[in-house]
Amino acid sequence: MIEQLLQQLIERTESRYFGKYRGYVTNVSDPLNLGRIQCVVPRLMGDVATGWAMPCTPYAGPDQGLFVVPDVGAGVWVEFEGGDLSQPIWSGMWWGQPALSDLGQPDSTARVAPDVSEVPKHDYPPQSAVPGVRMLKSATGHYIVLDDRPESARVEIHDRQGNRVILSAEGLDRLISNERTVNEGNRSAEVDGDDRLEVGGAQEESVDGSHTRDVGGDVSLHVTGSLTEKVDVAGYSRVVGGTGLKETVGGPREDRIQGSHTRTVSGASQETAVGGFGVTSGGNVNLAAGKAVKVAATMPDLPGPSLNAISIDALMGNVSINTMLGMCQVGGLSAVSPMVLGDGLAIHFTMLAQILKAVNPMTVAAYGPLLDVWASMTPMLDWSYFGFVKRLPVG
CATH class of the missing domain: 2.40.50.230 (Gp5 N-terminal domain)
Known part of the structure; x- marks a missing residue:
């Protein structure tokens, strides 16, 4: 058995x-x-x-x-x-x-x-796996490294093209040739320290919804080329380039400034309004020029309360138009206002009387004939072809 x-x-x-x-x-x-x-x-x-x-x-x-x-x-x-x-x-x-x-x-x-x-090797640094290093590597060169050594502890994911992701005590390093991220849900990023982004080529950002940016400190924007801004709703565009600044507004524009406003133009400045143009000030308005100041109107304000093309009105106080050296001319082809003519005659008579008294008091006997001659000349001057009312500087 x-x-x-x-x-x-x-x-x-x-x-x-x-x-x-x-x-x-x-x-x-x-x-x-x-x-x-x-x-x-x-x-x-x-x-x-x-x-x-x-x-x-x-x-x-x-x-x-x-x-x-x-x-x-x-x-x-x-x-x-x-x-x-x-x-x-x-x-x-x-x-x-x-x-x-x-x-x-x-x-x-x-x-x-x-x-x-035949033990698999990793590239950074290039060496074979040793005790303390866990490694999974494919035949074509993809590998995952788990390094538990104190001096080089890290987790590394590496592909055959050299793209790699490294997690170490210094943080996260991504060394890749190209990157594409598709997030089908929401995304949130929080940086407790500084954030720095360097882009060697062009950068494009597209936001389908609204975009809000809140900055607690200063904002600095430095552009070495041209700057273009565009708002479709308002028909607004602004282009800053080598030829200067061009700004286009498709609708009304309103600027509100709480404090003072100073604008300095190194070259010529011109403003053109197809409609009306107004300047309103709660204080004084000063208009000064290094050369001539010209105010011209094409036609009266029709239909309107008057036929004035240019009006200078004061609620109270004097209206003064003076020249320090030269003649002051107010007139036109149809300047026949009695006030203008009367003002011219009065000034002429007063000036003549003052001159005669100052030069030779003995000429009082000839006062009457000379004044008559002057009076006879004044209407011809006032009703001349050009219709000027002429005043001497002391008038």
Whole structure:
């Protein structure tokens, strides 16, 4: 009885293969896409490939888990379920690269291993992973680094193009060639310290809704080229460029200034109004020019209360029009107002009387004839072709 049991045990053990064996991946095109591979196990089967070996993954489940398939030629650890060669399992992998001539020879990889390590390397700094560094790297160069060493602790995500994201004690660094962010919901950003943005090329910002900016301190805007502002609702545009400033307002404009207002123009200044133009001041109004001041009107204010084209009115006080050197002329082709003529005659008579008295009091006897001559000349001057009422400066 005991001998039979021992014999059955020996037969069962001899036909079973337990433990791990070194193998090499030969095929990864699993028709069921379950992460299975085919491989050769030189120690057991020479260069004959196994059946489809199931993965011994650390995490699996319906639509979840860790899915990693090695490349062809990679070294894998091969086991057999229940020791049955027809049910292979690949349970892990190992680093090393045997020579092709060694495939099929028992334990060849343990004896003939290359000196160059296959342990994955990262680029910053360029070195192989060491204890304290956890790393996952693909065959094309994508990798994730978890560095727990105190002097270089960081988390790094790196792609084959050199784009990388680094989280370290210094903060977050993103070194990328191009970036595009699509946020399908709301976004909020808060910066407790300073914020600095440097753009080497052009920058464009588009806001479909309203835009509010609240600045607690000063605002400085420096533009080395042209500046263009446009408001469609008001038909407003402002362009500041090399030729100066051009401002266009499509509707009414109102400026309210609580304090004083000073405007200095280095060159000429001109204002044109298609309609009326008014200046109202609660205090004095001063108009001074280094050269001539001209006030011209094309026609009277029609229809209006008067035919005046130019009016100078005062509620109270005098109206003074003087010249320090030269003549003061008020007139026109139809200047026949009796007030103007009377004013001219009175001034002429007064001036003549003062001159005669000052020059020679003895000429009083000739006062009458001279005044008559002057009076006879005055109407001709007043009713001349140009209609000027002439006054001397002392008038």
